Amino acid sequence: MFSPARSCLPASTSVAKHCVRNVLASSYATVRSTRPSSLPEPDEPDISSNDFILSILRANPSLRDTKSYLQSFGPRVRPVQQSTLHAPDLSLPPFPTSQGAVNSTQDPAPVHGVAKYILNPIHRRTALVKLQGPFTDRQLESVAKGMVYLEKLGLTSVIVVELDDWVRGEPNEKANAVDETMRVVSALEQQGARARPILQSVVRLGPKPGDHDPEQHNDDTIPAPEAHTLPQDLNPIRSALRAGEVPVLPPLSLDSFCRSVRVHSNDVLGALARGMVEAAEASNSEASLSGHDNPDDVDLTPLRLMIINKEGGVPSYARNGFPHLLVNLTAECNHINDTFHPSWRSTNPTALENLALARTCLSYMPPSSSAIMVSHRSPKSLIGHLITNKPELSSSLPHALLQGNGKVTAHTPTILRRGLPVRVVNHAADLDHDKLSKLLEGSFRRTLDADAYFRRLDECLDFAIIAGDYAGTAIVTNELPRAESSRISAPEPIAYLDKFAVRPENQGDGTVDFLWVALHDESYGLGLSYAANPNGGKEGRGEGRDLVWRSRADNPVNKWYFERSTGHLRIGKWVMFWCDAEKRLKIEEGRRGYAGLSKVEEWEQGRLSIWAKSIEDIPSSWSA
Structure with missing residues (x-):
């Protein structure tokens, strides 16, 4: 059973087809560049053009979801403030409440109007992506297609590659990282995207100047990234995004002797999360002071963190090892570490380090941002998460219902929010x-x-x-x-x-x-x-x-x-x-x-x- 925002799905195939016919005209320009591919292997899901549109419809965003999406991708009025946001041709009335309940759910928004704006995003936003292989060619094709569809919805990925079988200090480690980067670039281009490999180091090892100041990071329990980036270091990423290209980076960093060395991708992603947020804030301040804004520019502030791997989400002792659905990082992180069963270290060996990565990145990203840990088998989940910013199933549903409906599997994604102390x-x-x-x-x-x-x-x-x-x-x-x-x-x-x-x-x-x-x-x-x-x-x-x-x-x-x-x-x-x-x-x-x-x-x-x-x-x- 789905959460309230997703519980009013089209009741019949005819309704779904009717909705598809109404959005196909506006989406044709969006999906026409996608190359047809052969039938996927049985265990490797694929996303066809029709599946792309149906994934949007199945997400079935509520009025609140629609309003949130439009705040990020829809038309705006300067100065950029939530209170001045307007969504033409979409009725977004105040959310009613009444005696005895919190207003925690809303009726689904009109499908035709939502699809119109979702399929024609005006503002582009960025997402940080950890692409954690190794993936087969078919698996990488499926993941790349998901990245392309996210870009068509207005979310451009900044991808950092990582392979679980890489060994630190191995011969040709930098060359291997560059080879994997070019392989990802090729997979994206085969799906119709424009991708740019950024092979130079954009982050620097060591603490950022000024990190000794306690005000630089509000929570001492969250470790600061072991690398940092300066505003000028982000110019290659900014250039690629302005040109409509997907930046793909190997996990390289400059050491104290200005040598490019291979590091773990988590160090690169943590540094990028902080650096891109700070660069976006500086850019917005300059635009406000000058009164000029470049409508073709891309907001560097990461809207999402996506960790795409072969493991899926974080195992939960409450779900017999199946993944957590939604994690409050502020309140639950230590508890998840304490209850992590030793057997999961073989099935989900990087779950805890990815949990720590999400906590570090989200501590710098805006409170509305979220992270998703998802298996390569669930690429369509990325579309629903982008539109609704919610898990596939509500974590507050009855435990027996979640365990017994077959919807929660080993590949169910985990959504992570910065959350609040409870x-x-x-x-x-x-x-x-x-x-x-x-x-x-x-x-x-x-x-x-x-x-x-x-x-x-x-x-x-x-x-x-x-x-x-x-x-x-x-x-x-x-x-x-x-x-x-x-x-x-x-x-x-x-x-x-x-x-x-x-x-x-x-x-x-x-x-x-x-x-x-x-x-x-x-x-x-x-x-x-x-x-x-x-x-x-x-x-x-x-x-x-x-x-x-x-x-x-x-x-x-x-x-x-x-x-x-x-x-x-x-x-x-x-x-x-x-x-x-x-x-x-x-x-x-x-x-x-x-x-x-x-x-x-x-x-x-x-x-x-x-x-x-x-x-x-x-x-x-x-x-x-």
Whole structure:
């Protein structure tokens, strides 16, 4: 099952064909230069021209995805500011929110209008690409075709080659690196691209002058690149991009004696990420001061980092070795290293070093940037990632659903975001009232009755999960069942999801999924081996509890809740959702063996009625 932004795919082949016919005319000029190729080998996927267009349609971008894409590639009004962005002929209304939910998903944008702008990008952007072979000719052809299609969508790759079987210090190591570079250039040109090999060194070994200044890098836990680049070093890359050519670089660097030596591609990519961002910032400053802008210039700021290899993404202990779907580098990097199984060092030997590479590069790139670790078997994933900036499947979907639908395979890509720190607060006194009020009012677009709300939290808060500096929150309270609803003298409190909110500017950057996964680990998923939340709180120890919440029946985000809940019940103007404690379900299934669960277990008798009557008594948090 796809995430909300992707869940409204064309229902029939006829619809898809209709959409293709409407975009073929505008896309003909885009795809006509692609040379036809022979049928691919069974284990090597290929992308035909029709697949290219269908990949765009299957990405099915939401309104927010469309707006984000247009901010990067669409028409702009000077000065370049998000608030002044206009998208002609596309209706992008404000994203509505309503009581009881964060606005975490939107309906898909109109297919015809989206395709019109996606297939005719106005502004070109850059991506850093680590091409990590060795690849066969057929594999390299498939990867090169993916790079060509990304360029047609407005994203020009700056490629650094790397081979896993290279040995440092081997004879002719520089010549071998140059040979592989020319092989990649040839593969790109065979697919209709214009490529330029940049064989001179564009990075220099050692720290950049001024790196001793702590303000040069905000996070001491992220290692600085072991190489650097100066503005004039980037002139060959800038020249190639201006000429409409794809720069392809061998992993070479100048040492302190100005000799060109082969280094690891990660050193080159880290230096380029920093240097290209700084060069773009300097160029934008000069353009602002002069008041002149070159519309044919390419923004050097990397929009994406793509690591294309034979391994795929980062293995996850929670998915039995299948890849992580979405990684919050700020909050999860150490946990991923700690839980990396020794056996994966043979199947995914470079996963952790690529994880470190993504963390280094994204620390310099804009917050909206992301990285993807993808197998050469999944080239079409690059198209969907470019358009939506999301994983193929939402990481916050139920674990059993992700494990059992066959969609997650060893070659499923891993999306990596810089992310935000996530922490668990167990005492209401530790909450910042002003920041939390601002977050809730900004997300729900209503005025909070702050005094009454925080008095209630003082009495019944179970825990609150806070993302970043109050960029998002999930607040869970303990609600006592109504006396007439319970037949026992000391009823267990109901774990009630009181608020789930994300600031509008952080909706679409992965914060929603990061929050829900942490919520799962602290409530209904607690006690399972894969729910060891590394961000504080109970850290996986304890018994899971059923989680209950309500949302207005007309809330557009309910569709997102339907996909993540165990069940729902309509009660007047509300829809009540719940998630069953997963550990209890596993224990019950184990006790019954092959008999399975019955339709209504003994412990389920009457609980919906108790929940429904009890949550109706919860007062509104908002001012009239």
